[in-house]
Structures are given as C-alpha cells and as structure tokens.
Amino acid sequence: MKKKHKYIFVVGGVMSGVGKGITASSIGYILKLRGYLVTAMKIDPYVNVDAGTMNPTEHGEVFVLADGMECDQDMGNYERFLDCNLTRTNYMTTGSVYLSVINKERNLGYKGKFVSVVPHIPLEVISKIDAAMKENKADITIIEIGGTVGEYENILFLEAVKMLKIRHPEDVVLVLVSFLPAVGASNELKTKPTQHAVRALNSAGLHPDIIIARAKVPLDKKRREKLAFHCSLRENDVVSAPDVETIYEVPLNFEKDKMGENILKKLHLRPKQQEMEEWRNFVKRIKEATREVKIGIVGKYFGTGDFTLSDAYISVIEAVKHAAYFHKRKLELVWLDAEDYEETKTETYTENLKKLLDYDGIVVPGGFGSRGVDGIMNAIQFVRENKIPYFGLCYGLQLAVVEFARNKAHLKGAHTTEVNKETKFPVIDVMENQKKNIAESQLGGTMRLGSYPAVLLKGTIAYEAYNTDTIFERHRHRYEVNPVYIDKLKEEGMIFSGKSPDGKLMEIAELSKEIHPFFLGTQFHPELQSRPLHSHPLFAAFIKAACERSKK
Numbered sequence: 388m389k390k391k392h393k394y395i396f397v398v399g400g401v402m403s404g405v406g407k408g409i410t411a412s413s414i415g416y417i418l419k420l421r422g423y424l425v426t427a428m429k430i431d432p433y434v435n436v437d438a439g440t441m442n443p444t445e446h447g448e449v450f451v452l453a454d455g456m457e458c459d460q461d462m463g464n465y466e467r468f469l470d471c472n473l474t475r476t477n478y479m480t481t482g483s484v485y486l487s488v489i490n491k492e493r494n495l496g497y498k499g500k501f502v503s504v505v506p507h508i509p510l511e512v513i514s515k516i517d518a519a520m521k522e523n524k525a526d527i528t529i530i531e532i533g534g535t536v537g538e539y540e541n542i543l544f545l546e547a548v549k550m551l552k553i554r555h556p557e558d559v560v561l562v563l564v565s566f567l568p569a570v571g572a573s574n575e576l577k578t579k580p581t582q583h584a585v586r587a588l589n590s591a592g593l594h595p596d597i598i599i600a601r602a603k604v605p606l607d608k609k610r611r612e613k614l615a616f617h618c619s620l621r622e623n624d625v626v627s628a629p630d631v632e633t634i635y636e637v638p639l640n641f642e643k644d645k646m647g648e649n650i651l652k653k654l655h656l657r658p659k660q661q662e663m664e665e666w667r668n669f670v671k672r673i674k675e676a677t678r679e680v681k682i683g684i685v686g687k688y689f690g691t692g693d694f695t696l697s698d699a700y701i702s703v704i705e706a707v708k709h710a711a712y713f714h715k716r717k718l719e720l721v722w723l724d725a726e727d728y729e730e731t732k733t734e735t736y737t738e739n740l741k742k743l744l745d746y747d748g749i750v751v752p753g754g755f756g757s758r759g760v761d762g763i764m765n766a767i768q769f770v771r772e773n774k775i776p777y778f779g780l781c782y783g784l785q786l787a788v789v790e791f792a793r794n795k796a797h798l799k800g801a802h803t804t805e806v807n808k809e810t811k812f813p814v815i816d817v818m819e820n821q822k823k824n825i826a827e828s829q830l831g832g833t834m835r836l837g838s839y840p841a842v843l844l845k846g847t848i849a850y851e852a853y854n855t856d857t858i859f860e861r862h863r864h865r866y867e868v869n870p871v872y873i874d875k876l877k878e879e880g881m882i883f884s885g886k887s888p889d890g891k892l893m894e895i896a897e898l899s900k901e902i903h904p905f906f907l908g909t910q911f912h913p914e915l916q917s918r919p920l921h922s923h924p925l926f927a928a929f930i931k932a933a934c935e936r937s938k939k
Contacts (some may be wrong), residue, residue: 389910390526390559390750391395391555391557391558391585391737392517392520392525392526392527392528392656393526393527393528393558393559393560393656394444394516394527394528394530394551394555394558394559394560395411395414395527395528395529395530395559395560395561395562395650395654396530396531396532396559396560396561396562397410397411397414397529397530397531397532397562397564398452398532398536398541398545398561398562398563398564398588399532399534399535399536399563399564399565399850400443400535400536400563400564400565400566400580400581400584400585400587400588400594401535401565401566401568401580401583401584402535403534404533405535405547405564405565405566405601405853406564406599406601406628406637407461407531407532407533407564408429408460408461408464408465408531409464409529409637410531410562410564410599410637411427411461411464411465411529411531412461412464412465412467412468412469413468413637413641414529414562414641414646414647414650415427415465415468415469415529415639416468416469416638416666417638417641417642417646417647418527418529418647418650418651420661420662420663420666421647421651421658421659421660421661422659423526423527423656423659424475424523424524424526424527424917425426425469425525425526425527425528425529426469426471426473426479426519426520426523426525426527426528426529427462427465427469427473427477427529427530427531428478428479428516428528428530428531429458429459429461429462429465429477429482429530429531429533430479430481430512430531430532430533430541430544431459431478431479431480431481431533432481432533432534432538432540432541432544433480433481433482433540433682434480434481434482434485434821435480435482435534436480436482436483436486437456437457437458437478437480437482437483438450438457438458438459438480438872439457439834443698443699443934446459446700447459447460447538447698447701448460448463448698448699448700448702449464449863450462450472450702450915451836451837451861451862451863451912451915452472452474452475452477452478452837452861453472453474453554453837453838453859453861454474454475454837454838455475455836455837455838456474456475456478456836456837457836457863458475459478459765460480460698460701460702461531462477462478462504463701463702463915465477465920467705467917467918467919468494468638468807468919470535470610470918470920470921473523474519474522474523475695476515476518476519476522476523477522477523477592478694479512479515480695480741481540481543484508484511484512484515485513485659486509487515488502488507488511491511491921496584498914505543505546505552506546507772508543508546509543509546509547509550510539510547510550510828512543512544512547513547513550513551514618515629516528516530516547525751526656527654529675530545532545532548536563536584536587536588536591537584537587542591545588545591545592545593546562547593548593549591549592549593551934552593553826554613557583557654557655558654559657560596560597560653560654561588561594561595561596561597561649562595562596562597562598562599563581563584563585563588563595563598563599564595564599564601564628565579565580565581565584565585565599565600565601566580566601567580567581567600567601567602567606567610568580568602568899569602569603569604573618574603574604576602576604576606576607576610577610578613578614578617579663580611580803581598581600581614581618581788582614582617582618585598585618589828592856594619595618595620595625596616596620596653597620597624597625597626597646597649597650597653598614598618598620598624598625598626599626599628599828600614600625600626600627600628602626602627602628602629602630603629603630604629604630604813605629605712606625606627608628608711611625611627623644623645624649626641626644626646627640627643627644628640628641632673632674633670633673633674633708635666635669635673635919636670637672638663638665638666639663639666639670642661642663647661647852657806660930667710669919669920670678670711672715673712673716676711676712676715676716676717678715678716678717679716679718679719679937680708680714680716680717680718680719680731680747680748680930680933680934680937681721681745681746681747681748681761681933681937682709682711682718682719682720682746682747682748682749682750682930682933683720683721683722683723683743683746683748683749683750684700684703684704684720684721684722684723684749684750684751684752684762685723685724685725685728685749685750685757685762685766686699686700686709686722686723686724686725686751686752686754686759687724687725687726687754687758687763688757691869702750702912702914702917703750703780703914704720705914705917705919706752706913706914706922706923706926707720707926707930708720708924709917709918709919709921709922709923710917710922710923710927710929710930711930712922713920713922713927713930714927714930714931714934716930716934721746722893723749723766724759724762724874725758725759725760725763725815726758726759727739727762727764728740728762728763728766728769729759729761729762729765730761730765731761732762736762736765736934740765740766740769743766743769743773743775744773744775746775747775747776747934747936747937748775748776748777748778748905748929748930748932748933748936749766749770749775749776749777749778750777750778750779750783751763751767751777751778751779751780751782751783751786751787751908752780752781752782752783752914753780753781753782753783753863753864753865753912754781754782755782755805756805756806757805757806760806763783763786764786764789764790764793765865767779767786767787767790768790768794768911770906771787771790771791771898771903771906774903774904775936776904776905776906776929776932776936777903777905777906777907777908777916778905778907778908778925778926778929779907779908779909779910780908780909780912780913780914781863781864781909781911781912783865783908783909784868784895784896784908784910785803785815785866785868785908785910786803787896787906787908788814788868788876788881788896788908789801789802789803789814789815789877791876791881792812792814792872792875795879795880795881796876796878796881796928798811798813798814798872798875800812801813801814801872802814802815803815803816803866804816804817804855804866805817805865805866808906810874812872813867813869814868814869814872814876815866815867815868816866816869816883817865817866817867826877832865834862834864834865835862835863835864836862836863837861837862838859838860838861838862839859839860839861839911840857840858840887840888841858841859841860841885841886841887841888841894841895841911842856842857842885842886842887842888842890843856843857843858843884843885843895844882844883844884844885844886846893847884847896847897847899848884848897848900848905848907848928849884849885849893849895849925850884851928852924852925852927852928853924853925854924857888858885860909860912860913860916861912861915861916862895862910862911863912864910864914866891867893867910868892868893868896868910870891870922873893876896880898880899880902881896881897881898882896882897882898883895883896884896884907893909893910894909894910894911895907895909895910896908897909904932904935904936905928905929905932905933907925907928907929909925913925913926914926
C-alpha cells in the first residue's frame with residue numbers, strides 16, 4: 388500500500404509577527420525527533436517572484452539557500468531547527484505561482500483550456516507543495532502561509548488548503564497561531580480577537596485543528612476552556628505559547644501540552660518515542676550561563692520609525708548566539724548605528740568610537756549602497772588599531788579591505804566602485820560577469836548566489852577554525868576584491884586565507900594573530916549555515932577571541 392503524504396499548514400491570526408515561523412520550525416523539530424522525515428515550506432503572499440529585491444528594513448533578512456534561492460527569513464528558522472539544507476522547491480510567492488501558471492499557459496500546458504484564478508492557482512500551489520515533498524523525500528510537509536487570516540492576499544493559498552482537506556481529510560492538519568492581548572491592570576488575556584480569526588478562517592471554508600495561543604504569559608485553564616468552547620475545539624487542541632527567554636524553548640513548551648502526539652493522532656500516524664535530551668541540555672546551557680560576552684553589531688538596516696528592526700540581521704544574531712552558547716557565555720548584543728561614527732552626521736563621532744573599547748567584539752554584517760559606509764570604515768579602523776576582535780561578513784569584508792588599503796597600504800581615497808565609481812584605487816570592484824547585468828538592469832536573482840567552494844591556506848585563523856582544506860559557503864554579492872591590488876595588500880600584512888579553487892576570487896581576508904587577536908572578513912555569509920547544536924566554526928572562533936578579551 389502506497390504511503391500517504393501528510394500536510395501541516397500553519398496560518399496566523401490577529402496580527403503579523405505572531406511567531407508562525409518558529410511554530411512551524413518547532414513542530415518540524417518535534418516530529419523529526421519522533422522518527423519522521425519532515426520538510427518545511429514558506430508561502431509568501433507577495434507578488435515578488437522571490438525575496439531578493441526586497442528592502443531588509445521593510446521585510447527583514449533575505450535568506451539564501453545553498454542552491455542560490457533568495458527567500459524569506461523563516462526559511463533560515465526551518466534550516467536551523469531541522470538541521471538541514473532546503474532547496475528552492477521549499478519556497479514560493481504569489482508572484483512565482485502566477486509566473487508558473489502563465490508560463491504553462493503560454494506553452495500550451497493547459498492544452499488550450501480556459502485558465503482561471505480558481506482552480507488553477509490553488510492547484511499550482513498544491514503541485515509545488517507536492518514537488519517539495521518529493522524532492523525532500525518527506526513523510527510530512529509543514530507549510531507556513533504568510534500574512535494573517537482575513538487578508539485578501541492569502542485567500543488563494545487557503546483555497547489550496549481547502550482543496551487538500553476535501554480530498555484528503557485524514558492527511559491534513561491546520562494550525563492557527565493567534566495572539567491573545569493582555570488588557571488592564573490585571574493583564575487578563577482576551578480571547579475575542581482569536582475567536583474572530585477563527586471566524587475569518589470559517590469564511591474561507593476552513594476550521595483550525597489546533598490553536599497556538601500566543602501571549603505574554605502562559606494560558607490559564609479558564610481562557611483555554613473559553614477558546615475551546617467558542618472555537619469548537621477540544622481543550623487539548625489549544626496550546627499555550629507564552630513569551631520565552633529564548634526561541635529554543637518553544638519545542639519544549641509545545642511538548643508540555645503533548646502537541647507532537649496530538650498532531651500525529653490527527654494525521655493517523657503512529658506516535659513514536661522521542662528523545663529531546665540533547666535539546667533540553669542546550670536550552671539549559673543557555674539559561675544557566677552567567678559570564679557575559681558583549682558584542683556590538685555595526686549596521687545600517689536597524690531603523691524603522693522609532694523602532695529597531697533586528698530581523699534585518701536575524702541569521703547573524705542567531706549565529707552569534709549559537710557561538711556564545713557553545714562557549715557557555717551569556718550574550719549581550721548591542722545595535723550600533725553606522726551613522727553614529729560619521730564625522731558629517733554627528734559631532735560626537737570620536738566619543739562614540741572610543742565607546743567601542745567597551746565591547747569584546749564587533750561584527751559588521753552584509754549590506755548594499757553608500758549610506759553609513761564612512762561610519763562603518765571609521766569603526767573598522769578603530770577596532771583594528773585597538774585590537775578589538777572583528778568579524779566582517781560580505782560587505783564587512785569589502786569595507787575592511789577598503790579601510791586597510793587607505794590606512795595601511797597608503798592607497799589614499801581607495802574605495803569600492805559600488806559607492807564611488809570614480810575612485811582612483813578601486814580595491815573592491817564589480818565582478819566581470821556582473822557588469823552586463825547592471826548595465827541592463829537585470830538585477831533580480833543575478834548576483835553570485837548560493838554555495839561555492841573555497842580553498843583554505845594552512846596556518847591561518849580560518850584554517851584553524853575549519854580544520855579542513857576546502858569549505859562550501861553561501862554567497863550573495865556582485866562585488867569582489869579587485870585582483871589588481873591583492874599583492875599590494877598582502878605586502879602590508881593582509882592575508883587572503885580563503886580563495887576560490889582557481890585562485891581568482893578572495894573569499895576570506897584576515898590579519899595574523901601576531902598583528903591582531905582576531906581580524907577576519909568573509910566574502911560569503913557563514914551565518915546562513917550556523918545551527919543551534921552546531922555553531923559555525925568562524926563564529927565560534929570569533930566568540931572565543933571575544934571571550935579572551937573579556938577576561939582581560
């Protein structure tokens with residue numbers, strides 16, 4: 388008898404940012420521990436074909452898969468929790484679905500039939516879900532639908548859920564993650580917004596099988612009974628999801644309500660024994676850490692009105708956390724606005740630079756464009772000269788090379804042509820194969836994307852961290868270190884410890900430990916491959932250097 392595929396859909400109620408991605412990731416982890424092959428998908432309701440052209444301040448981080456797909460940051464959560472590498476089949480947007488249908492129609496894929504939004508768009512969604520399941524050889528596919536129920540943008544995805552529910556009622560579970568606001572001095576949790584969210588789902592012909600009750604505090608028995616009664620569910624189908632100190636507690640909290648066992652029963656799958664001891668010990672290590680390590684992130688995508696949008700660097704944040712936890716340290720992470728270190732933006736920029744001495748390490752993450760660049764380079768110069776551990780990621784490597792060229796290699800005015808096309812010393816320049824794309828404005832999905840190999844130089848910080856000759860890391864960029872200036876930079880002490888196999892592309896730049904305790908930048912994005920239980924080697928090495936500084 389052919390094994391039936393199983394589907395778990397995760398939708399959000401009341402408001403965005405309620406935790407659908409962490410919920411989907413946690414469910415996936417729980418079911419994986421029970422011996423099932425699990426994969427996870429994200430459906431974004433944007434007309435964008437992928438996430439590559441989206442502003443990180445608005446949308447959050449663009450996560451890059453090993454095959455080069457630019458996608459939503461929740462794909463990073465799936466990979467971290469499931470400890471796997473996903474593919475482009477695991478991600479879709481409204482734009483990509485419509486594009487598939489249009490291309491199919493243009494190529495007579497519908498054999499001249501009339502093509503309509505319903506049923507052909509939902510059917511294409513189902514087709515993509517099944518393709519992901521087959522690609523990943525999964526028993527269970529968890530599909531997160533972006534947005535909030537009741538919005539126009541995701542109604543066609545809900546239509547796909549309804550079609551599957553009708554066809555395979557025993558193979559589909561629908562999970563609603565909904566927010567319960569706390570009101571008044573007593574902080575009483577209010578269930579009415581979630582009741583309305585359920586009603587919005589009902590209007591689409593669906594009813595949740597499980598409600599994840601997101602709130603600041605745990606759900607009490609009275610509110611659980613009330614939600615169950617008004618939403619026509621059993622009490623054990625309402626799962627409490629309070630705020631937690633670390634997102635890695637979420638699977639443990641879900642299991643307190645026996646959610647994994649409940650989902651498997653609903654899917655008519657045999658509950659298997661699970662072992663969460665390694666994860667429990669990991670969370671215990673996080674909560675018991677007392678010695679701090681203080682890390683500053685100098686970035687340019689923090690501001691959104693009066694708020695700080697840390698989602699723009701979510702993978703960097705998690706990678707730093709993983710490394711701190713690995714070294715049994717409590718992490719103090721501080722956001723540092725690049726413009727605070729620019730002479731033209733603030734009179735106190737020198738005082739702001741001196742405050743960097745209070746940090747055990749500084750990270751400069753990826754980015755694009757000219758805003759904040761002068762401030763970042765001032766910060767890089769200060770940490771280099773004051774021997775503060777430095778880790779530059781992509782743009783962080785490029786600007787470190789520019790700073791070094793100006794202040795150590797005597798190439799005054801050196802710059803990246805991304806910022807200054809007329810610079811006398813273009814130490815960072817656009818890749819040759821990218822010039823045509825820029826000239827023709829072919830910008831979406833055309834950068835150097837995905838996993839590429841690099842060969843490491845023995846006797847370097849990078850080689851010591853990886854302890855191997857060849858590595859594979861994920862990229863997302865158009866600009867590279869200009870080979871014309873490599874010899875000059877090397878003469879002044881810069882070591883290119885990682886190169887492409889043909890030796891043409893500089894993948895890692897560093898200074899020797901005799902010059903600086905830890906000064907290293909990568910052209911790739913190592914944060915994309917960090918995992919909770921397996922800290923990335925370069926982040927672990929950086930935090931180790933930061934810990935040694937904190938001891939002093």
